[in-house]
Amino acid sequence: MGPGYPCRMSAQPHSEASLPRPTGGVPDARPLTEAVTRLRRALRVSIRTDYPWETLPMAQVELLQVLGEHSPARISDLAGRRRLAPSTVSGLIGQMITAGLVTRDVDPADRRASVVALTTAGRDRLAAWTTAHEHRMDAALAALDDADRAAIANALPALFQLAERLSEPADAATER
Numbered sequence: 001m002g003p004g005y006p007c008r009m010s011a012q013p014h015s016e017a018s019l020p021r022p023t024g025g026v027p028d029a030r031p032l033t034e035a036v037t038r039l040r041r042a043l044r045v046s047i048r049t050d051y052p053w054e055t056l057p058m059a060q061v062e063l064l065q066v067l068g069e070h071s072p073a074r075i076s077d078l079a080g081r082r083r084l085a086p087s088t089v090s091g092l093i094g095q096m097i098t099a100g101l102v103t104r105d106v107d108p109a110d111r112r113a114s115v116v117a118l119t120t121a122g123r124d125r126l127a128a129w130t131t132a133h134e135h136r137m138d139a140a141l142a143a144l145d146d147a148d149r150a151a152i153a154n155a156l157p158a159l160f161q162l163a164e165r166l167s168e169p170a171d172a173a174t175e176r
Contacts, residue, residue, distance in 0.1 A: 043136065051132045056125070059084075059092055064101065064118065064126040072115035074107065083167070101125055 047054050056064075059082075066081050067073060075093065079086040093116055096102045101122035107113040118126070141149055 043133065046136055046140075047132055050136060054129060054132060056129065059088075060096055060101070061126075061129055063089065063092055063096065064122060064129070067102065067116065067118045067122070068126050072105070072107075072117035074113055074115055078116065096122070 044058070062082055063078055066078055070077070070081070073081075075086050075089050078084075078093075079089040082089065093102060093104065097104060100119055102116050103119055104114050104116050107115045141152070144152075
């Protein structure tokens with residue numbers, strides 16, 4: 001790992017010499033990948049420790065988030081937004097209907113199709129999940145020094161741009 005990356009990498013299946021190295025000022029992707037993985041895992045574990053009621057699988061949370069912004073929505077639209085197979089989304093939606101988080105109704109624009117919408121319980125659960133994560137993240141950020149908080153704040157626009165690039169098909173991202 002290069003200088004300035006305090007985290008220790010776990011054992012890798014390939015030797016470092018066999019992995020491609022960044023060129024032309026492009027940062028090494030491995031430390032960023034490791035940091036994102038650790039952040040997601042640490043947040044998930046800490047939330048379930050601090051808020052034991054939080055048991056929703058991330059795939060369901062992500063669908064709730066999409067529905068929180070785009071409700072009602074067709075299964076195919078949800079699948080496209082999350083880059084999942086429609087059958088996968090349909091199965092998750094079935095579980096969420098059973099849990100009372102969403103409803104499935106006939107699409108008024110096309111009676112052959114159906115749309116999914118958040119229920120009041122789904123909106124409440126999404127709000128509780130979001131609040132719990134924000135409180136946990138706020139506490140962790142408060143424990144950092146000013147320079148680290150500033151570095152994170154300054155990196156956010158680039159991280160959002162990176163997320164946009166990663167959500168594009170691989171061939172479109174490399175053509176830029």
